[in-house]
Amino acid sequence: MAKVLIADDHPVFRRALGDIVGQLLPSTGLAVVEAADRTQLFEIVENDDVDLILLDLCMPGMTGLPELVAIRNIAPATPVVIISAIDDTTIVNQAINCGAAGFIPKSSSMEDLAAALKQVLDGGVYIPGSDEAREKRGPAEADALTPRQLAVLGLLSAGKSNKEIARALSISDLTVKVHITTIFRKLGVATRTQAIVAFQRERAQVSNN
Template sequence: MPSGYKFVIVDDHPLFRGALKQALSGIDGVGTILEAGDFETAKTVITANEDADLVLLDLSMPGASGLSGLISLRAIHSAIPMVVVSAHDDPETIRRALELGASGFISKSASMEDIRSAVRTVLSGGIAAPAGVDLGVERDPEISDLIKRLQSLTPQQTRVLGMLAEGLLNKQIAYELSVSEATIKAHVSAVLQKLGVDSRTQAVIMLSRIGSDPLPVA
């Protein structure tokens, strides 16, 4: 019998990880809280803990840009609910995160109680979005089309796309996923077809469009 909930916190700021840990510790039935400070560690932790109950994911951190990190991590164990925790809490970012499979969205300015409330909602099978925010509809037709295309990928195809974005070659992806290179070639072809592009480079550029930070970099 598992002893309590297992949570994974993915954020590159130790202070904020500490605050999230404090918030989670106040939830009844919490067991283990694992932490990752960058994208690579997050992948390793999630791969090794497929029994995790919930992942709390910051959108901006080393190794992943924006929503592409969510897409890649969800593909590892698509059954684990992921809640995005971000300072970019505009309606666009929230809506896109939820459309790309996040089970919830918590603003970094949320109170401890709001964080716990959102986590409880997701643990009980619901979707947690900040109260009082009108998510509206996607105004960028290209992004809307891209989200639909990304939603059509299987978890394995999504993982392959995420690894292409990291610059891995087919043989490296095959090694990582313990399958043959021929299988990866087939996955890459399917990904390109579903995204409506001709090359790996174009696929990565498309993914970076959804992944790019919503705020201009100074």
């Protein structure tokens, strides 16, 4: 069963997000934990194991990106997707560079929110103006991948499915999907085949230097 932390100070929006994620993961089951402010957020992050964090940067007590960095330091293997009323391109790019697995504006309709979350859970990347943002950032190097992401990529290269990767690494299917999303973002690709080719190319370049 996947466990998702929804951190937002608006209870109606938290419930709506929970309903959307529940509809996207009907077969795996879902446990939702909620945080309405910074204190609750870090109590959960520090004491509970979650598979995915949906994070509002503007909850009470929050300063924004520093909390994202702190979460990544406490739980580096837990993917964080920002869902925020702020959709400034600079903030979006900074959030991605700080380790966010995606950025979804609250200004999106519920249908668009659902489509964006589905894209992330299916191993894609949803970032406002993603093509332009990727061009500004440039492709990340393969060396930036974490050990767990390298393990996922290695199993992808061996032709393993998401379920097989989850069993091999003792993680949930949801965690595998978000790891793949992050791998795609870091390598600047959109498919599994492209990720494998890009990784092999990066490693070959490193070996030749």
